[in-house]
Amino acid sequence: MTIAIEARDVVFSFGQTPALRGASIAVDPGEIVAIMGASGSGKSTLLHCLAGILVPDSGEILFDGARVDSMTEAQRSSLRRDRFGFVFQFGQLVPELTTAENVALPLLLSGTRRAEALRKAYGWFERLGLEGLEQRRPGELSGGQAQRVALARGLVAGPEVLFADEPTGALDSLTGEQVMDLLVTAAREQGTTVILVTHEPRVAAYADREVSVRDGRVNAPDRIAS
Amino acid sequence: MSVPLTLLGLLDREPSHGYDLKREYDAYFGRGKPLPFGQVYSTLSRLARDGKVVISEVGPGEGPDRKRYIITDLGATEVEQWLTQPVEPEPHLQTVLFAKVVLALMLDRPAGEYLDTQRSAHLQRMRELTEIKRGGSLVDALLADHGLYHLEADLRWIEMTGARLDALKKAVRQ
Numbered sequence: 001m002t003i004a005i006e007a008r009d010v011v012f013s014f015g016q017t018p019a020l021r022g023a024s025i026a027v028d029p030g031e032i033v034a035i036m037g038a039s040g041s042g043k044s045t046l047l048h049c050l051a052g053i054l055v056p057d058s059g060e061i062l063f064d065g066a067r068v069d070s071m072t073e074a075q076r077s078s079l080r081r082d083r084f085g086f087v088f089q090f091g092q093l094v095p096e097l098t099t100a101e102n103v104a105l106p107l108l109l110s111g112t113r114r115a116e117a118l119r120k121a122y123g124w125f126e127r128l129g130l131e132g133l134e135q136r137r138p139g140e141l142s143g144g145q146a147q148r149v150a151l152a153r154g155l156v157a158g159p160e161v162l163f164a165d166e167p168t169g170a171l172d173s174l175t176g177e178q179v180m181d182l183l184v185t186a187a188r189e190q191g192t193t194v195i196l197v198t199h200e201p202r203v204a205a206y207a208d209r210e211v212s213v214r215d216g217r218v219n220a221p222d223r224i225a226s
Numbered sequence: 227m228s229v230p231l232t233l234l235g236l237l238d239r240e241p242s243h244g245y246d247l248k249r250e251y252d253a254y255f256g257r258g259k260p261l262p263f264g265q266v267y268s269t270l271s272r273l274a275r276d277g278k279v280v281i282s283e284v285g286p287g288e289g290p291d292r293k294r295y296i297i298t299d300l301g302a303t304e305v306e307q308w309l310t311q312p313v314e315p316e317p318h319l320q321t322v323l324f325a326k327v328v329l330a331l332m333l334d335r336p337a338g339e340y341l342d343t344q345r346s347a348h349l350q351r352m353r354e355l356t357e358i359k360r361g362g363s364l365v366d367a368l369l370a371d372h373g374l375y376h377l378e379a380d381l382r383w384i385e386m387t388g389a390r391l392d393a394l395k396k397a398v399r400q
């Protein structure tokens with residue numbers, strides 16, 4: 001079985017604070033994996049290492065056969081821009097832009113022409129039940145709407161891996177489940193691999209499998225990372 | 227699921243035949259476990275014996291489906307009481323899981339691993355229910371949700387217990 005993205009024995013500390021103490025995880029292409037674990041256990045740090053946002057102190061990150069941990073900052077940043085997508089707990093939309101421009105942003109940043117980028121962005125509004133909100137500013141959206149816009153932005157460029165850190169953490173149960181339903185449907189349609197951090201079991205149940213992080217290590221049931 | 231009360235509740239809408247009651251029961255409450263005909267008719271005759279339904283024979287011929295069942299005032303009152311009274315909020319304190327954890331600690335076995343195994347079994351079931359929910363009708367979705375929230379409650383307990391195993395071990399090994 002090929003592996004889409006993998007962390008091998010990753011160690012990471014914030015100054016004196018150890019966050020990861022030898023974390024390993026391997027994710028198959030198109031797989032949706034939930035990373036669970038108590039607050040402070042290292043879930044977000046692991047996600048950031050996998051996504052090339054943080055560089056491990058030791059250990060390896062492999063994506064598509066390449067060592068992400070030994071790339072230059074510029075290489076990692078183009079990897080994030082061109083091949084990864086992101087959704088975080090609080091949408092983190094750009095307040096000055098319209099929601100359509102927010103969704104189009106990853107395309108614009110990777111050099112797609114504006115008209116084409118906006119056309120693609122509009123397609124996502126329909127898909128996610130957001131028609132009519134294209135010209136609003138993020139400040140004029142409800143939390144659930146903003147999170148769907150953030151999801152559209154995370155997926156618009158057809159990323160190979162979507163990193164989602166508590167994407168439903170700020171939403172009520174029903175809205176959160178709608179966002180998860182859309183996320184899973186869209187990811188499956190385009191074959192996107194999803195790494196989903198959540199501490200909510202009902203959210204994790206949308207994934208194909210879960211791993212739990214404890215004290216900076218990954219404990220994966222039924223599958224021993226080799 | 228209380229079969230007698232559910233059948234009574236269905237009869238509270240309109241009189242019905244045993245066969246139709248079974249069909250409706252299976253559609254809404256059976257969840258892949260259809261009610262055997264024998265149980266439908268034995269339940270209905272007990273309800274009749276207790277004065278909660280009366281039987282009206284319609285049409286000539288043989289067989290149970292000649293019979294229509296009609297709810298009585300007594301039966302309707304019972305349905306009303308059942309619906310208005312809250313379900314016993316059972317604490318489920320003596321679950322198998324609890325017993326396993328305590329025994330594992332007493333016997334110096336790896337209780338934490340048992341909890342991990344239980345967590346993945348719970349999550350596996352939650353994934354199945356989530357699939358049902360995503361593919362099914364609103365009725366399926368709401369039932370699946372009921373199961374999901376209960377499993378989630380168990381999981382919270384598993385997390386809390388997992389985090390306090392050391393303390394629990396001291397408590398049970400004194």
Ligand SMILES: Nc1ncnc2c1ncn2[C@@H]1O[C@H](COP(=O)(O)OP(=O)(O)OP(=O)(O)O)[C@@H](O)[C@H]1O
Nearest residue numbers: 014017018019037038039040041042043044045046
């Ligand atoms: N920017 C930072 N500076 C210093 N320490 C940090 C920083 N970010 C995280 N940590 C520490 O690293 C450890 C792991 O944090 P991390 O954010 O990965 O946890 P988490 O599992 O995502 O928790 P949560 O569920 O609360 O989001 C914690 O001890 C945390 O205090």
Ligand SMILES: [Mg+2]
Nearest residue numbers: 043044045165
């Ligand atoms: Mg976090």
